[in-house]
C-alpha cells in the first residue's frame with residue numbers, strides 16, 4: 001500500500017477533492033446595526049449591516065468564494081413573522097444590493113419564520129402548537145418575495161410538511177420557474193444550532209423544535225424526508241447538521257441522484273474555534289479535514305462558516 005503514498009503520487013490517487021466551488025458562505029444581515037458586530041460564540045464571524053452587505057460579498061468573491069446563503073435579522077418581529085416577506089424587508093433589500101453589485105454571485109436565501117416571529121418558532125403558533133398548514137402560505141409568500149428580489153435559489157429550512165410543493169407552486173404561478181429550491185430535507189433537532197440562534201436571534205420563547213425537526217436517533221426517517229422533498233420538486237436536498245450525521249449524508253448519497261448539500265452548522269464551527277482559542281490543535285487543518293470528510297461521505301456542496309479560512313488555505317497550496 002505504501003507504494004502510492006510517496007508525496008509525488010499522492011495527489012494522483014486522491015479520491016476526494018475540496019474546491020471553493022463546493023462552498024456556500026452564510027451571510028447574516030442585520031437591519032438594526034450600522035457597523036459589523038462579531039458574534040460572541042462564533043469568533044471571527046459577524047452580523048453585517050445592510051449598507052455593507054454587497055461589499056462583504058465582494059470581498060469573499062475576491063477570495064474565490066462564489067455562493068452565499070443569506071439570513072436576515074429584522075428590526076421588528078411579530079406573531080406571524082410579517083417582516084419575512086415584505087418587499088423592503090431585510091433579506092429582500094440585501095439580495096437586491098448584492099445582485100446590483102455582483103450579478104454573478106450565487107444567491108441562496110434561507111426561507112423560514114423563526115428569525116421573524118416574536119415566539120421564535122418556524123411556524124405560526126396557536127395554543128402553544130406550531131401549525132403546519134397555516135404556515136405554508138406564509139413561507140410560499142416569503143420565497144416569492146426573495147425570488148422577486150433576485151434570489152437564484154430559495155432554501156426552506158422550517159421543516160414544515162409540504163413546504164417544498166407549496167413554494168414550487170407559488171414560484172411557478174408568479175413566473176419564477178427558473179428559481180431553484182434547495183430544501184433542508186433532513187434537518188435534525190440538534191444541539192449544534194446554539195451559536196446560530198445567538199447570531200440570528202432566533203431562539204424560541206417556549207418549548208423546543210422537536211415537533212417539526214427530526215429526532216437525531218433516527219436514520220431511516222431521513223430517507224423518507226428526502227423522498228417527499230424530491231417528489232414535491234426539490235432541486236437540491238440537504239442534510240443538517242453535517243459532522244455528526246455523516247452516516248445520513250452517505251445514505252442520501254447512495255439512494256438519490258440529486259445534488260446533495262450538507263450544512264456544517266454553527267456549533268460545529270464554534271467547537272473548532274474554541275479549540276483554536278485553547279491552542280490545543282491546528283484549527284485550520286482541523287476545519288479542512290472536517291470539510292473533506294463531509295465531501296467523502298457524499299456531499300456535493302457544503303454550507304460552512306469556515307469558507308474564508310479554507311479559501312485562504314486552499315489558494316496558498
Ligand code: PBG
Nearest residue numbers: 112114157192193196265266267
Ligand atoms: C432556521 C435555521 C437554523 C439554522 C439555519 N436555519 C436554526 C434552527 O433551526 O434553529 C442553523 C444554522 C446553524 O446552526 O449554523 N431557520
